[in-house]
Amino acid sequence: TNRSCYPPFYARFRIKMTSYYDIDDILAEEEIIPCVTLFDFAHLSNLDPDHQCSYNAKKRRIDNETESSSSLRDTTLPEHTQIKMPLWAIDQWATLGFVSIGLPKHYRRSSRERIESEPATVDLRSKSERYFLSGMKIIDLVGRCSRAPAASLPNRRNARNPRRNAHANSISLLSRKCTKLRRMLQSTYSGERLRQTMDWTMNSINDDVSEYTKNLSLLERKLFDLGAVSSKDHYSWKLYGSKRIHVNPFRGM
Amino acid sequence: RVTTTQTLKSCTTPPAQSSNMNYGQRGRDLLMELKRSDFIPPYSDDGVRAALKEASLHFDELTDLANATSAASSSTAGSKRAGGPKGPPTHAKPAFLLHATAIKRNKRCLLAYHAHRINNLRLLRWEGTSILPPQIRSLLSETECEFFDEYDRLLSKQSMNIDLDLSSDLTPPLDEDFVSIRVVKSGIGTIVVEGGKTICLDDVGTIHHVRRCNDVVHLIRQGALQQLDCEEN
Numbered sequence: 250t251n252r253s254c255y256p257p258f259y260a261r262f263r264i265k266m267t268s269y270y271d272i273d274d275i276l277a278e279e280e281i282i283p284c285v286t287l288f289d290f291a292h293l294s295n296l297d298p299d300h301q302c303s304y305n306a307k308k309r310r311i312d313n314e315t316e317s318s319s320s321l322r323d324t325t326l327p328e329h330t331q332i333k334m335p336l337w338a339i340d341q342w343a344t345l346g347f348v349s350i351g352l353p354k355h356y357r358r359s360s361r362e363r364i365e366s367e368p369a370t371v372d373l374r375s376k377s378e379r380y381f382l383s384g385m386k387i388i389d390l391v392g393r394c395s396r397a398p399a400a401s402l403p404n405r406r407n408a409r410n411p412r413r414n415a416h417a418n419s420i421s422l423l424s425r426k427c428t429k430l431r432r433m434l435q436s437t438y439s440g441e442r443l444r445q446t447m448d449w450t451m452n453s454i455n456d457d458v459s460e461y462t463k464n465l466s467l468l469e470r471k472l473f474d475l476g477a478v479s480s481k482d483h484y485s486w487k488l489y490g491s492k493r494i495h496v497n498p499f500r501g502m
Numbered sequence: 503r504v505t506t507t508q509t510l511k512s513c514t515t516p517p518a519q520s521s522n523m524n525y526g527q528r529g530r531d532l533l534m535e536l537k538r539s540d541f542i543p544p545y546s547d548d549g550v551r552a553a554l555k556e557a558s559l560h561f562d563e564l565t566d567l568a569n570a571t572s573a574a575s576s577s578t579a580g581s582k583r584a585g586g587p588k589g590p591p592t593h594a595k596p597a598f599l600l601h602a603t604a605i606k607r608n609k610r611c612l613l614a615y616h617a618h619r620i621n622n623l624r625l626l627r628w629e630g631t632s633i634l635p636p637q638i639r640s641l642l643s644e645t646e647c648e649f650f651d652e653y654d655r656l657l658s659k660q661s662m663n664i665d666l667d668l669s670s671d672l673t674p675p676l677d678e679d680f681v682s683i684r685v686v687k688s689g690i691g692t693i694v695v696e697g698g699k700t701i702c703l704d705d706v707g708t709i710h711h712v713r714r715c716n717d718v719v720h721l722i723r724q725g726a727l728q729q730l731d732c733e734e735n
Contacts, residue, residue: 270617272533275610279530292567292597325593337607338525341599 273467277382278337284348287416290326296334336386343390344397349419352426353377356384361433369441373466380466384434391427395420442469450476454484525604528553529611542619545643550612557608564601567594623650627657681718682730684709690726693717703727 268274342348354360355376364371373380449458450473462473532549536542571594590598623646626638632654639647690703695715703710709730712718721727
């Protein structure tokens with residue numbers, strides 16, 4: 250898209266997208282999170298990738314018969330199953346303590362160390378197109394989980410419930426990991442890569458920098474586009490002053 | 503290793519119900535279409551309808567589940583449990599939540615899809631195109647065409663009310679183009695400035711802020727109008 254002729258004052262007329270309508274925000278929540286169920290989930294056996302049962306037959310059976318707990322158990326997702334779901338789907342499950350979540354592979358320690366050792370050249374887009382946005386959302390979710398009481402674990406009157414303690418421990422472990430992740434995200438974004446982006450946008454307007462930009466995640470790419478547009482405008486201002494009338498970028502494409 | 507797309511799609515059951523339970527994939531496809539296109543892609547009637555259908559399927563599942571669970575608890579634990587203050591039993595809660603969240607997700611995707619297209623139409627109007635070029639009109643649904651016409655009408659009406667063409671002249675005016683004048687001699691009449699507007703210069707002593715044009719310059723030279731500088735004001 251020929252964004253370089255996008256006039257800067259259009260920002261004034263642009264309706265501000267709140268994050269509810271923001272497409273990148275929505276797509277950032279599609280990030281797949283591995284999680285483990287903490288008790289039996291009824292009716293959700295179809296989430297288990299290895300489950301072989303025929304959903305149709307079971308459903309028919311349940312509808313026709315009078316309810317008995319054994320038939321319900323047939324479509325149950327058992328405890329401690331590992332499933333992978335998008336972030337938006339398990340948001341409520343995690344805060345209510347139904348599942349315990351883990352970090353996706355590209356946010357774990359080995360990936361973090363690899364990125365920290367070589368921040369300038371690592372290809373973030375191949376890991377996840379919205380690496381920083383999804384990372385921030387995951388950290389936010391874990392923060393909320395650690396603050397919410399795990400009130401919905403199955404009712405056990407025993408206060409020193411080992412399951413509850415185990416869950417609390419895993420949450421605090423995850424929070425510690427997320428602190429490190431947050432630090433890594435911040436240092437990666439605002440370190441070498443930012444310096445390179447500034448360099449490319451200010452000094453190499455007419456060069457082909459696609460080899461560099463294909464390593465960037467979406468947030469960085471937006472920053473790069475803004476920088477490129479500003480440089481171009483500055484250049485055209487130097488040539489023509491401010492009297493030049495801009496051509497409509499949408500004019501029928 | 504199974505990715506989630508596979509997880510969620512492979513669990514969509516034997517082919518008889520294969521359109522069931524895509525868990526927000528349709529919404530996501532709509533949004534990816536938006537991202538891929540320059541301005542806006544053609545209105546995807548099928549996509550929107552599929553997302554709506556998926557939401558209603560989730561809703562049906564949810565009601566089935568609710569009925570099934572309340573029936574189950576009433577038969578096993580006596581009628582006190584069914585729909586009591588604790589709601590459905592804990593092991594059934596995740597399914598309820600999942601379906602409810604999927605419905606909300608579909609809603610959000612659909613709303614964002616339409617909002618994005620509408621915003622681009624608004625931007626298009628601000629460019630000054632009062633009429634939709636045919637190649638854009640073919641991309642829109644009927645309601646979107648109606649929206650554009652209504653918005654155009656709104657904007658034009660507002661422009662006329664304040665005597666200013668809002669969508670032209672997007673650069674701020676330079677000072678050299680305008681002069682402040684005070685009418686000194688009487689009986690000048692009306693002059694026409696560029697843009698076709700007439701300014702009535704009959705009343706002595708009135709001050710106008712007008713564009714510099716030939717008539718105004720002549721009148722100032724002849725002494726019929728007095729040019730005001732900022733310091734005198």
